[in-house]
Amino acid sequence: MGLITFFLLVLFAITSFYLGYFRSNRVRVIEKQRPFSLDKYYGYYLAIWSVVPAVIILFAILIFDGFIVKNYVLSEFYSQGIDQSEISLLFTQIENTRNGIKLFNSEDEIIVNAVNKLNYIEGIFDITSIITVFSVSGLFLLYGYRKINLNFDARLVVEKFILIGFFLCSLIAILVTVGIIFSLLYETVRFFSQVPILDFLFGTNWSPQRAFVRDASDAADIENAFGAVPLFSGTFLIAFIAMCVSIPVGLLTAIYMSEYAKSSVRNTAKPIIEILAGIPTVVYGFFAVITIAPFIRSLGGSIGLDVSSESALAAGLVMGIMIIPFVSSLSDDVISSVPQSLREGSYAMGATKSETIKKVIIPAALPGIIGSFLLAVSRAIGETMIVVMAAGLVANLTANPLEASTTITTQIVVILIGDQEFDSPKTMSAFALGLTLFVMTLILNFIALRVVKKYTEKYE
Amino acid sequence: MENKVKVCVENLNVHYGEKQALFDVCMDINQNEITALIGPSGCGKSTFLRCLNRMNDVIDICKVEGSIKIDGQNIYDKDIQVEKLRERVGMVFQKPNPFPKSIFENVAYGPRIHGLAKDKTELEEIVHTSLKKAAIFDEVKDRLDETGTSLSGGQQQRLCIARAISVNPDVILMDEPCSALDPIATAKIEALMEDLKKEYTIIIVTHSMQQAARVSKKTGFFHLGNLIEVNDTETIFSTPANDKTLDYVTGRFG
Numbered sequence: 169m170g171l172i173t174f175f176l177l178v179l180f181a182i183t184s185f186y187l188g189y190f191r192s193n194r195v196r197v198i199e200k201q202r203p204f205s206l207d208k209y210y211g212y213y214l215a216i217w218s219v220v221p222a223v224i225i226l227f228a229i230l231i232f233d234g235f236i237v238k239n240y241v242l243s244e245f246y247s248q249g250i251d252q253s254e255i256s257l258l259f260t261q262i263e264n265t266r267n268g269i270k271l272f273n274s275e276d277e278i279i280v281n282a283v284n285k286l287n288y289i290e291g292i293f294d295i296t297s298i299i300t301v302f303s304v305s306g307l308f309l310l311y312g313y314r315k316i317n318l319n320f321d322a323r324l325v326v327e328k329f330i331l332i333g334f335f336l337c338s339l340i341a342i343l344v345t346v347g348i349i350f351s352l353l354y355e356t357v358r359f360f361s362q363v364p365i366l367d368f369l370f371g372t373n374w375s376p377q378r379a380f381v382r383d384a385s386d387a388a389d390i391e392n393a394f395g396a397v398p399l400f401s402g403t404f405l406i407a408f409i410a411m412c413v414s415i416p417v418g419l420l421t422a423i424y425m426s427e428y429a430k431s432s433v434r435n436t437a438k439p440i441i442e443i444l445a446g447i448p449t450v451v452y453g454f455f456a457v458i459t460i461a462p463f464i465r466s467l468g469g470s471i472g473l474d475v476s477s478e479s480a481l482a483a484g485l486v487m488g489i490m491i492i493p494f495v496s497s498l499s500d501d502v503i504s505s506v507p508q509s510l511r512e513g514s515y516a517m518g519a520t521k522s523e524t525i526k527k528v529i530i531p532a533a534l535p536g537i538i539g540s541f542l543l544a545v546s547r548a549i550g551e552t553m554i555v556v557m558a559a560g561l562v563a564n565l566t567a568n569p570l571e572a573s574t575t576i577t578t579q580i581v582v583i584l585i586g587d588q589e590f591d592s593p594k595t596m597s598a599f600a601l602g603l604t605l606f607v608m609t610l611i612l613n614f615i616a617l618r619v620v621k622k623y624t625e626k627y628e
Numbered sequence: 629m630e631n632k633v634k635v636c637v638e639n640l641n642v643h644y645g646e647k648q649a650l651f652d653v654c655m656d657i658n659q660n661e662i663t664a665l666i667g668p669s670g671c672g673k674s675t676f677l678r679c680l681n682r683m684n685d686v687i688d689i690c691k692v693e694g695s696i697k698i699d700g701q702n703i704y705d706k707d708i709q710v711e712k713l714r715e716r717v718g719m720v721f722q723k724p725n726p727f728p729k730s731i732f733e734n735v736a737y738g739p740r741i742h743g744l745a746k747d748k749t750e751l752e753e754i755v756h757t758s759l760k761k762a763a764i765f766d767e768v769k770d771r772l773d774e775t776g777t778s779l780s781g782g783q784q785q786r787l788c789i790a791r792a793i794s795v796n797p798d799v800i801l802m803d804e805p806c807s808a809l810d811p812i813a814t815a816k817i818e819a820l821m822e823d824l825k826k827e828y829t830i831i832i833v834t835h836s837m838q839q840a841a842r843v844s845k846k847t848g849f850f851h852l853g854n855l856i857e858v859n860d861t862e863t864i865f866s867t868p869a870n871d872k873t874l875d876y877v878t879g880r881f882g
Binding site: 509514516519523527528532 | 683711713714715718721723725729742788791795
């Protein structure tokens with residue numbers, strides 16, 4: 169029913185468009201005067217009136233019809249005082265029977281009656297909803313059609329509709345963000361009802377699998393199993409190593425590309441660097457495990473250091489390489505947009521190129537450069553796959569980059585892999601971690617914006 | 629009394645790729661004088677100016693032939709270090725372009741790069757003197773820490789002049805320094821130029837013929853890459869030798 173209605177509506181819209189178009193055209197011919205707007209705007213105007221209200225009604229019906237039908241079919245069972253969960257089960261059986269799936273009780277009289285009832289009510293519902301939708305459509309079309317005259321400016325109305333459309337699109341992004349926060353928040357609150365929030369934020373022991381043991385003797389352990397400090401420290405350690413790689417390399421690349429490289433070099437090299445950003449993180453993970461980690465291990469071994477085969481260093485280094493294009497291409501854009509007049513001013517003072525870059529261009533481009541750094545940091549904190557593969561899964565409270573380490577995102581993955589009870593504290597801890605991560609990146613972005621704003625005011 | 633020749637330009641040809649921008653320009657510029665360069669847009673006067681401190685080096689496709697001698701030395705010689713040259717030949721641009729730094733740091737930029745000050749007191753001395761010479765010291769002495777960009781347009785331009793003279797150059801090139809300024813700021817800069825010519829040789833590109841007439845001793849008229857005529861400013865504006873010059877200064881074209 170939905171698909172047919174949809175096609176009919178499209179047809180309706182096209183018809184309305186031409187209706188408006190020709191109506192306006194005729195007004196033009198009869199009155200021998202130009203209408204306020206172009207003919208096509210009257211077409212759009214009618215198309216909008218004929219479709220938009222109808223679509224809203226259609227959506228409302230689609231959302232509520234299942235609910236109404238179900239209630240109608242089941243109304244007699246409610247009066248018999250059957251348990252709520254049994255009723256839902258019954259309805260599933262009714263639907264399955266109708267769809268031709270044979271069940272043990274498919275022959276029961278109640279079920280057969282209910283199926284008939286269901287078919288009947290749905291048939292009526294379909295017809296009435298189609299009639300409703302198209303009569304609404306027709307009414308509004310008529311309304312719009314009557315409004316078209318010489319002094320009516322359809323262009324402004326269409327403009328307003330487009331404005332509303334843009335507004336709704338931007339609203340979607342905001343609503344989704346809010347929705348994500350609430351879904352995280354709900355589970356997190358449940359988690360914190362079992363594990364004290366302070367234990368979570370300041371505890372130094374992370375071993376969520378212990379929470380599975382549900383003996384009376386182990387009950388106390390739940391509190392000590394969810395100390396997230398090792399995860400925070402691991403996250404920051406790996407992100408720090410990554411930034412140590414990507415900031416200098418990325419920034420110097422950007423300076424070379426924007427200030428020194430000939431345009432032929434830049435045109436080849438820039439896309440190649442940006443390919444780095446397109447490599448799947450799993451592939452980086454392989455690179456870290458197979459190439460970098462053994463290399464670090466043998467290097468450490470040769471100078472007498474004990475390097476574990478999974479180390480924060482390997483993951484951090486490879487992550488740093490991955491982030492280079494983020495830093496370099498953003499910084500490159502910022503540096504290139506520093507006005508040429510500043511460069512010339514510096515050269516005219518007898519400064520060399522590197523003096524100019526160091527003392528004039530970098531300070532002028534600083535807000536954007538810092539912005540690119542902070543973007544890279546949030547990228548590093550959110551990165552999962554490389555850490556899963558290269559840094560290990562053990563929550564290890566250490567500042568030694570040569571040992572195995574783990575991050576918040578990695579633990580979320582570990583916790584949610586496989587079958588889980590949805591109400592165990594272990595599973596819910598993933599949501600608490602997710603929310604923490606969200607808050608962290610939020611704060612980071614906030615700081616980034618503040619920094620950028622502060623320097624921008626200063627330099628312009 | 630005729631001043632001694634400071635800059636001697638001979639057979640200067642400049643190409644931007646295929647396009648020739650200057651044709652066989654020869655010109656002598658006297659010391660401690662203001663020389664004005666006038667001409668319609670695109671006539672090559674800015675290109676000429678930028679040859680004098682080799683700012684055109686930055687542009688890849690730009691080729692310069694001929695010789696420009698400052699104090700008898702060809703600045704396009706191989707052993708001339710372009711940074712040292714620019715220390716001697718300062719430049720003020722059309723649009724004020726103070727660095728995004730404090731007023732103090734803007735002026736201290738050149739002396740720091742060239743190591744002109746031994747310590748902080750000397751540096752302060754240089755900065756203060758330069759700001760005084762540029763007639764802006766009294767306006768900014770209480771806020772040397774503020775950014776140069778917070779000043780008004782006219783103040784910014786005088787700050788740029790202070791920056792240019794902070795390294796004590798011989799020659800100051802000015803590329804339409806007043807075109808972005810209002811008449812009051814322009815008058816201040818013109819008065820300043822009058823002061824500065826006692827110590828420096830000033831070459832100014834300008835679109836305003838009144839300005840050229842007001843400030844300069846000599847004026848050169850450029851047209852389509854040729855130096856049509858160069859003479860005393862009074863002569864150029866009253867009885868020029870060339871008809872094109874007459875047409876231009878009387879406003880018949882350009």
